[in-house]
Amino acid sequence: MKLFCSQKDLSHALNTVNKAISPNNTLPVLNNILLKAEGKKLFLSSTNLELAISLFIDADVRNEGAITIPARLITNYVSLLKNEQIELNLTEGLSLSIKSAQSETKMKGINADEFPLIPKIDQPKIITIPAKDLNKAITRTVFAVSQNPSKPVLSGVNFIIDKELLKVVSTDSYRLAEQKLTLKTRPDFSLQSVVPARTAQELGKVLSKTEEKEVSIQFSPSQILFKIGDTEFTSRLIEGSFPAYEKIFPKTNKTKIEVNLNDLSQTVRRVSLFAKENNNNIKLAATNDGKLLISTDETKVGEEKAEINITMSGENNKIALNSQYLADVLSYIDSEKVCIELNDKLSPASIMPCKEDGYMYIIMPLKV
Numbered sequence: 001m002k003l004f005c006s007q008k009d010l011s012h013a014l015n016t017v018n019k020a021i022s023p024n025n026t027l028p029v030l031n032n033i034l035l036k037a038e039g040k041k042l043f044l045s046s047t048n049l050e051l052a053i054s055l056f057i058d059a060d061v062r063n064e065g066a067i068t069i070p071a072r073l074i075t076n077y078v079s080l081l082k083n084e085q086i087e088l089n090l091t092e093g094l095s096l097s098i099k100s101a102q103s104e105t106k107m108k109g110i111n112a113d114e115f116p117l118i119p120k121i122d123q124p125k126i127i128t129i130p131a132k133d134l135n136k137a138i139t140r141t142v143f144a145v146s147q148n149p150s151k152p153v154l155s156g157v158n159f160i161i162d163k164e165l166l167k168v169v170s171t172d173s174y175r176l177a178e179q180k181l182t183l184k185t186r187p188d189f190s191l192q193s194v195v196p197a198r199t200a201q202e203l204g205k206v207l208s209k210t211e212e213k214e215v216s217i218q219f220s221p222s223q224i225l226f227k228i229g230d231t232e233f234t235s236r237l238i239e240g241s242f243p244a245y246e247k248i249f250p251k252t253n254k255t256k257i258e259v260n261l262n263d264l265s266q267t268v269r270r271v272s273l274f275a276k277e278n279n280n281n282i283k284l285a286a287t288n289d290g291k292l293l294i295s296t297d298e299t300k301v302g303e304e305k306a307e308i309n310i311t312m313s314g315e316n317n318k319i320a321l322n323s324q325y326l327a328d329v330l331s332y333i334d335s336e337k338v339c340i341e342l343n344d345k346l347s348p349a350s351i352m353p354c355k356e357d358g359y360m361y362i363i364m365p366l367k368v
Helices: 007-020 071-079 131-139 197-207 261-278 323-330
Strands: 002-006 032-038 041-047 051-058 060-063 065-070 085-091 095-099 104-108 125-130 156-162 165-171 175-182 191-196 214-219 223-228 231-236 255-260 281-287 291-295 305-309 311-314 317-322 337-342 349-353 359-363
Touching: 002 007, 002 051, 007 032, 007 041, 007 051, 007 071, 007 085, 007 197, 032 060, 032 071, 051 197, 065 071, 071 095, 071 104, 125 131, 131 165, 131 175, 131 197, 131 214, 156 197, 156 214, 175 323, 191 197, 191 231, 197 223, 197 231, 255 261, 255 305, 261 281, 261 291, 261 305, 261 323, 261 337, 281 323, 281 337, 317 323, 323 349, 323 359
Parallel strands: none
Antiparallel strands: 002 060, 002 085, 032 041, 032 065, 041 051, 051 231, 085 095, 095 104, 125 214, 156 165, 156 191, 165 175, 175 359, 214 223, 223 231, 255 311, 255 337, 281 291, 281 317, 291 305, 337 349, 349 359
């Protein structure tokens, strides 16, 4: 293998495929990135056997070939080179020579034949969606997945195709986040696929920086593939039935509160400093004089009570919520005003942007 390529292109590609490397791999080759020169491209791949990331960059290939090189070493090294043309050359003894104008190094690798095959998706069901919309859906939901290993199906993000909608949903049984996205073309199929949280998180990082306009999502019974330009994320799916979550959506509400997002966020974070000593329990009391009282019981470190102005319709109401769950969602809503709907102190609270954009967040109540 011998080729010439841009340091900038190679560094970007290495940083992208690095996202599939796990720190606790038992197979040495899983700590490596596969480099494969073919045609006029340099293909790069990495996998942790759950998630695989593959992409290619343009290269002047003189001799085709392949090798795997330790991911952290080559990524860090290439990032420290100047933005200029560099030469990659596979030498005897499974060593990769990397030459630039000022330096030359050799890195020892593992035979490419030991690298796992990246699974191909046969006869996939495909949708296309704007990259920015998918990034928003992932960002607004993945934080609410369960960390409990005894409930594996809740440790992922559920992608639901339902008529003209893509619903992206996560829950840990105490809270639930759902983002609905309208598809430009209505698919001729319906399905549900639970994507591991790690896959969704790493995908979100790439989507937040991509210049690509659209993402192709390919579904199969056990695998899913996200194609963003020249980059492909292939992931296994989590087996099991996601709960019928829509049953917990409140059918009615007695109180609707409209409040400035920044005012609410700052107040919740301030009160939560004292609520940590009380299992993050904070109380919200809304009155029709246009005030929302947020407070916590007296704890070892003190107590806090704060009032903020609101616009309210319906009955006076109060509820106790987990302050961390409330603070989490407020950091992901990008709207000037947020709406809170309450029924009673035993029913879940609904939080959403006041300007409708398909997002809904549910928090189960605590004891008042």
